[in-house]
Amino acid sequence: MRMFPAMRVKISGLDPHQQYYIAMDIVPVDNKRYRYVYHSSKWMVAGNADSPVPPRVYIHPDSPASGETWMRQVISFDKLKLTNNELDDQGHIILHSMHKYQPRVHVIRKDCGDDLSPIKPVPTGEGVKAFSFPETVFTTVTAYQNQQITRLKIDRNPFAKGFRDSGRNRKRKVVL
Amino acid sequence: MRMFPAMRVKISGLDPHQQYYIAMDIVPVDNKRYRYVYHSSKWMVAGNADSPVPPRVYIHPDSPASGETWMRQVISFDKLKLTNNELDDQGHIILHSMHKYQPRVHVIRKDCGDDLSPIKPVPTGEGVKAFSFPETVFTTVTAYQNQQITRLKIDRNPFAKGFRDSGRNRKRKVVL
DNA sequence: CCCTTTTCACCTAGGTGGTAAGAT
């Protein structure tokens, strides 16, 4: 499934005439598994992390493109797909449920991206830079744990319009 | 709009480990404009061609990919989009209505594709090869000129299922 | 007990030819 809300970044300081790949991966924040304690509205440690999963990388579909092109637009990762299926063969990013993760944005000079692949770790070294934003850390779930998140999802995601109460359009099928 | 039926090709003889772009462009067959004569079921010359339009290239979305990848699959151009709007800014291939055209498939070695662009002519020379299939020549229209074409479109295109007679599912709105 | 999967109605997004109106 997609990540929502999606990561969106603006980039400056690139060489306008150089070609770059932009990619995202998602790394564990710690070695723990979590559970949500409803009465205190907090995530609590609930044991150690599950075993690691195959590394996956989302290569932004506009890649490769010039620095000028990347800097002219907001770069959105809304088509990035996540799964909890460790045997996934669709190239989706594989995560464990109930774990904390940090998305990372990678800027890779084209000549350093020759072995860039959705199923290999992002290369490191000269011509490759990684950026993380601590405010984008999130915890994975298979069902929402509190109503603020549910409301955010329904109010902001266009595909969830059918669940909005506004305008009294809410007429869901009645069970007979 | 899309071209239907779409061009589909199989390629052999590539270097499995070399990277290639695959692209398509569509060139005029002659310098004429045509009209369809219904009673003889034939296209007849109806004057000289309209003035040329900006060249456009459809770069196959799997590009670039290895020779191995290209040779393993049927390469389909079903997402290629056409328009008759000479001012198009969506990167669609621009054609004149009532003219004859020949689609061409281009195989471009990655190192020869540095100035490959949707709005520039396909490069020529070393590392670039072009292929045309005379049986794929077609004439552009804005309305179908005979029922065989209409039937082919309706029967074969999944998006036209609503127009099929089969199974007596045909219940279109009645004008009051 | 808590987490996960499946199915569902309800959406967005966009590809069909028919039809009627518009343009030349």
Added chain:
DNA sequence: ATCTTACCACCTAGGTGAAAAGGG
């Protein structure tokens, strides 16, 4: 007359959370 455009009902394709069913 002939070609073109705009709008329509009808599709494909796939992204939503709710609810029910499944699993350890």
